Amino acid sequence: xxxxxxxxxxxxxxxxxxxxxxxxxxxxxxxxxxxxxxxxxxxxxxxxxxxxxxxxxxxxxxxxxxxxxxxxxxxxxxxxxxxxxxxxxxxxxxxxxxxxxxxxxxxxxxxxxxxxxxxxxxxxxxxxxxxxxxxxxxxxxxxxxxxxxxxxxxxxxxxxxxxxxxxxxxxxxxxxxxxxxxxxxxxxxxxxxxxxxxxxxxxxxxxxxxxxxxxxxxxxxxxxxxxxxxxxxxxxxxxxxxxxxxxxxxxxxxxxxxxxxxxxxxxxxxxxxxxxxxxxxxxxxxxxxxxxxxxxxxxxxxxxxxxxxxxxxxxxxxxxxxxxxxxxxxxxxxxxxxxxxxxxxxxxxxxxxxxxxxxxxxxxxxxxxxxxxxxxxxxxxxxxxxxxxxxxxxxxxxxxxx
Numbered sequence: 001x002x003x004x005x006x007x008x009x010x011x012x013x014x015x016x017x018x019x020x021x022x023x024x025x026x027x028x029x030x031x032x033x034x035x036x037x038x039x040x041x042x043x044x045x046x047x048x049x050x051x052x053x054x055x056x057x058x059x060x061x062x063x064x065x066x067x068x069x070x071x072x073x074x075x076x077x078x079x080x081x082x083x084x085x086x087x088x089x090x091x092x093x094x095x096x097x098x099x100x101x102x103x104x105x106x107x108x109x110x111x112x113x114x115x116x117x118x119x120x121x122x123x124x125x126x127x128x129x130x131x132x133x134x135x136x137x138x139x140x141x142x143x144x145x146x147x148x149x150x151x152x153x154x155x156x157x158x159x160x161x162x163x164x165x166x167x168x169x170x171x172x173x174x175x176x177x178x179x180x181x182x183x184x185x186x187x188x189x190x191x192x193x194x195x196x197x198x199x200x201x202x203x204x205x206x207x208x209x210x211x212x213x214x215x216x217x218x219x220x221x222x223x224x225x226x227x228x229x230x231x232x233x234x235x236x237x238x239x240x241x242x243x244x245x246x247x248x249x250x251x252x253x254x255x256x257x258x259x260x261x262x263x264x265x266x267x268x269x270x271x272x273x274x275x276x277x278x279x280x281x282x283x284x285x286x287x288x289x290x291x292x293x294x295x296x297x298x299x300x301x302x303x304x305x306x307x308x309x310x311x312x313x314x315x316x317x318x319x320x321x322x323x324x325x326x327x328x329x330x331x332x333x334x335x336x337x338x339x340x341x342x343x344x345x346x347x348x349x350x351x352x353x354x355x356x357x358x359x360x361x362x363x364x365x366x367x368x369x370x371x372x373x374x375x376x377x378x379x380x381x382x383x384x385x386x387x388x389x390x391x392x393x394x395x396x397x398x399x400x401x402x
Contacts, residue, residue: 007096009085010128012135012282012343013070015039020065032069039068039134043267044126068131070138073345090124091279126267129274132281133263140256142341143249149337150246155239162243166250169206172199173250176257183261193265200258207251210244214295217241221306227313227320230306234327237303241331245338248292252342255288289342296335300348303328 005018005026016023016036027033041064069075085094154162166173176199179192217240220233259281266277310324329350336346 004097007085008124008127008131009071009094010092010131010135010278010282011071011094013068013131013138014075015066015068015127015131017041017064017066023065023067027067027069032075035075036067036069037134037138039066039130041066041127041130043130044123068134068138070135070343072343088124089121090128090275092282093124093128095124125275125278126271129263129267129271129278132278133260133267136256136259136263136281139341140253140260143253143256146249146337146341147246147253150242150249150334153242153334154246158239158243162246165206165210165247169203169251169254172196172202173254175199176254176261179261180257183264189261189264189268192261196258196261200255203251203254203258207248207255210247210251211291211295213244214241214248214292214299217244218295218299218302221302224306225309227310227324230310231320231323231327234303234306234324234331237299238327238331238334241299242334245334249338249341252288289344292338292342293344296338300332300335303331 005016005022008015008017016026024033027036085096087093088095151159176196179187179195183192217237220237221230224230224233263274263277263281266274307325307328310321313321332346332348332350336348339346
């Protein structure tokens with residue numbers, strides 16, 4: 001059918017194939033065309049070497065236009081809300097055929113009729129392997145851009161600190177980057193795999209050390225109740241978290257490129273094993289995401305607790321409290337920026353400090369301030385300190401922020 005398009009998803013990405021104008025019309029109407037990238041199906045012909053009808057099918061498919069879209073939480077929800085794609089016999093791969101992409105009412109509704117050439121198990125398995133490889137490349141490119149943004153936030157001391165750690169993966173980085181350069185020019189998969197095959201262990205070692213450092217950062221605000229202490233601790237965390245996330249971003253980028261070479265090797269040498277290998281790579285990526293999510297979630301929980309303490313003490317320590325909140329929000333922004341390439345959705349809201357005069361009408365905050373003033377009065381032994389709340393509070397009103 002003229003204008004017919006087909007969609008294949010592995011959960012991380014979506015490939016839309018068919019007539020070029022129909023593919024672009026579909027993605028453009030969904031507002032997703034600017035995010036789509038060219039997806040080469042040419043490798044299918046070499047991956048599916050079994051001959052006969054499968055090889056002919058692969059050759060025919062390779063001639064079609066194909067665009068790849070990384071599924072963000074928002075676009076994945078769009079697919080699900082629109083009806084989703086049907087599952088196939090290939091684990092993790094789903095599929096839909098649209099007879100009329102111009103008819104919005106039929107979008108993502110599986111058409112009845114003859115089975116698509118794409119639903120051949122061998123073809124789906126091959127496309128799944130190519131999608132996995134493409135996802136690694138896409139993530140690596142996004143992590144490169146993230147590294148540039150983080151680098152702008154680092155001072156010279158912390159940039160030197162970061163670079164000293166990353167020097168440990170310098171050899172692995174040089175070898176993998178050389179292999180990726182040759183890969184882009186169509187280099188021999190076996191030769192490239194021989195270059196990089198022993199480089200993963202060092203990357204994992206540095207990555208795991210960075211995750212441990214993130215965990216240690218969370219402990220810096222633990223059991224602290226004084227606003228001044230929290231101010232110093234959260235400022236240090238704000239600076240240090242950028243260092244550790246920069247190290248992790250570089251390690252993840254190198255791992256992604258390592259997997260590109262690895263998948264190329266499997267596709268070229270044992271394509272019949274690509275399905276299991278693809279699933280293994282997907283599980284490894286998921287574990288990697290889970291590890292960083294666990295560490296950063298614990299960190300932000302401790303930071304949020306510090307923000308709650310700061311807000312509770314804002315009457316007597318307004319400037320320090322606002323500094324804690326600023327550091328907390330800055331840290332959260334860096335973490336959220338790191339989440340994006342990994343496809344992790346953040347649901348945090350920006351925390352704001354209450355205006356001082358509004359806090360003055362809060363019974364709980366007044367009680368907290370009164371208790372602290374009472375303790376100070378007892379320490380100096382003078383009853384006059386009981387009335388110091390107004391004076392101390394006025395001193396802490398930020399200019400223009402009453």
